[in-house]
Amino acid sequence: MIESFCDMINKSALLHKRIMTRVLQKYELTYAQFQVLKTIQDHPGLSAKEVLIYLDTDKATLSGILHRLEKSVMIHRKIDPNDRRLMHLHLTHKSEAIINAVKEQEETCEKKLTKGLKNREIRIFQDAFQTIINNQNEQLKERIKEWEETFNE
Amino acid sequence: MIESFCDMINKSALLHKRIMTRVLQKYELTYAQFQVLKTIQDHPGLSAKEVLIYLDTDKATLSGILHRLEKSVMIHRKIDPNDRRLMHLHLTHKSEAIINAVKEQEETCEKKLTKGLKNREIRIFQDAFQTIINNQNEQLKERIKEWEETFNE
DNA sequence: AGCGTATAATTTGTATACAATCTATATGGA
DNA sequence: TCCATATAGATTGTATACAAATTATACGCT
Numbered sequence: 001m002i003e004s005f006c007d008m009i010n011k012s013a014l015l016h017k018r019i020m021t022r023v024l025q026k027y028e029l030t031y032a033q034f035q036v037l038k039t040i041q042d043h044p045g046l047s048a049k050e051v052l053i054y055l056d057t058d059k060a061t062l063s064g065i066l067h068r069l070e071k072s073v074m075i076h077r078k079i080d081p082n083d084r085r086l087m088h089l090h091l092t093h094k095s096e097a098i099i100n101a102v103k104e105q106e107e108t109c110e111k112k113l114t115k116g117l118k119n120r121e122i123r124i125f126q127d128a129f130q131t132i133i134n135n136q137n138e139q140l141k142e143r144i145k146e147w148e149e150t151f152n153e
Numbered sequence: 154m155i156e157s158f159c160d161m162i163n164k165s166a167l168l169h170k171r172i173m174t175r176v177l178q179k180y181e182l183t184y185a186q187f188q189v190l191k192t193i194q195d196h197p198g199l200s201a202k203e204v205l206i207y208l209d210t211d212k213a214t215l216s217g218i219l220h221r222l223e224k225s226v227m228i229h230r231k232i233d234p235n236d237r238r239l240m241h242l243h244l245t246h247k248s249e250a251i252i253n254a255v256k257e258q259e260e261t262c263e264k265k266l267t268k269g270l271k272n273r274e275i276r277i278f279q280d281a282f283q284t285i286i287n288n289q290n291e292q293l294k295e296r297i298k299e300w301e302e303t304f305n306e
Numbered sequence: 307a308g309c310g311t312a313t314a315a316t317t318t319g320t321a322t323a324c325a326a327t328c329t330a331t332a333t334g335g336a
Numbered sequence: 337t338c339c340a341t342a343t344a345g346a347t348t349g350t351a352t353a354c355a356a357a358t359t360a361t362a363c364g365c366t
Contacts, residue, residue, distance in 0.1 A: 006169050006263055008282050013166030014209070015289035016159050017353090022296035032322060049344060056167070058324050063346055065322080085331050085344040110159055112292055113285045121281050128278040129161050132266045136168035139265055143175040167323095174324090185352060202314060211354050216316055218352080238314040238361045 023105050027098045036065050037074060037091060037099050045088045176258050180251050189218050190227060190252050198241045
């Protein structure tokens with residue numbers, strides 16, 4: 001049994017990643033790769049920069065992920081003819097089928113999470129969680145601001 | 154705004170890690186290192202194996218973390234004279250002071266998370282979260298069982 | 307004592323997370 | 337046109353997360 005919110009949040013994220021890793025291992029995909037593929041499926045032709053915004057992750061990490069996904073023929077990359085810095089990302093036939101299958105399993109997994117909870121409790125949980133995330137975002141912003149001020153002294 | 158539970162859980166864990174990374178950077182500690190130090194503080198003299206159980210993490214990762222913590226004089230390692238496979242872990246004076254300071258800041262951070270929530274909502278949130286974590290543990294167990302059965306075919 | 311097995315840690319290899327730097331391209335103003 | 341600046345990606349270096357193999361030690365059994 002866990003006591004603090006922070007520990008619960010960490011533990012839960014760890015468990016979700018482990019569960020999805022099990023689901024994904026038969027497709028030889030990692031969870032991070034799956035999230036990138038999902039984003040590309042939702043917005044075909046988007047750029048790496050746009051993936052970063054959707055996933056709130058790091059460009060160095062994404063660069064490696066895209067490299068590996070291309071190597072395993074899960075995505076195509078096409079340079080934009082009007083702006084050669086940009087690339088447009090698309091799924092392949094291979095990945096399209098896999099992603100649809102895994103997304104279904106993830107939804108099933110998500111539904112099982114709330115087993116034993118009443119609808120009312122689920123609603124309160126979700127709203128409270130959103131409030132907590134907003135508070136976290138605010139706190140992070142404060143910390144970054146503090147840090148920048150320290151840096152400028 | 155995020156829609157699914159899984160996305161909320163991932164996002165929240167990511168944000169917490171980022172916040173704590175900001176807090177810890179002035180002590181030149183990572184969040185993982187801080188968690189290990191907290192565990193050692195709570196159970197002085199425990200072994201690496203025991204840290205693994207408390208933190209539910211991996212021995213390969215922990216091995217590296219302990220190595221770096223020893224190098225930066227944050228911990229002492231002492232071989233057990235009765236079982237030379239075992240080592241006993243202790244904080245140093247240096248880390249003891251740091252951990253106490255950071256723990257306070259983490260508690261402050263934790264309190265700010267629930268800003269805007271009523272006590273009733275917090276209670277329901279916490280109970281629901283515990284239920285969700287239990288469901289996740291169950292699901293992971295099932296997946297591992299399935300995987301082992303596939304493996305034995 | 308000798309041997310097989312179990313266990314604690316370390317090591318190795320791959321895939322992230324993230325900060326910092328570099329490269330190539332695009333854009334706006336002199 | 338030329339140059340400073342901005343932006344998209346890639347690269348580098350450090351620290352995880354985790355699976356698999358290795359090392360060293362302990363324990364049980366004959």
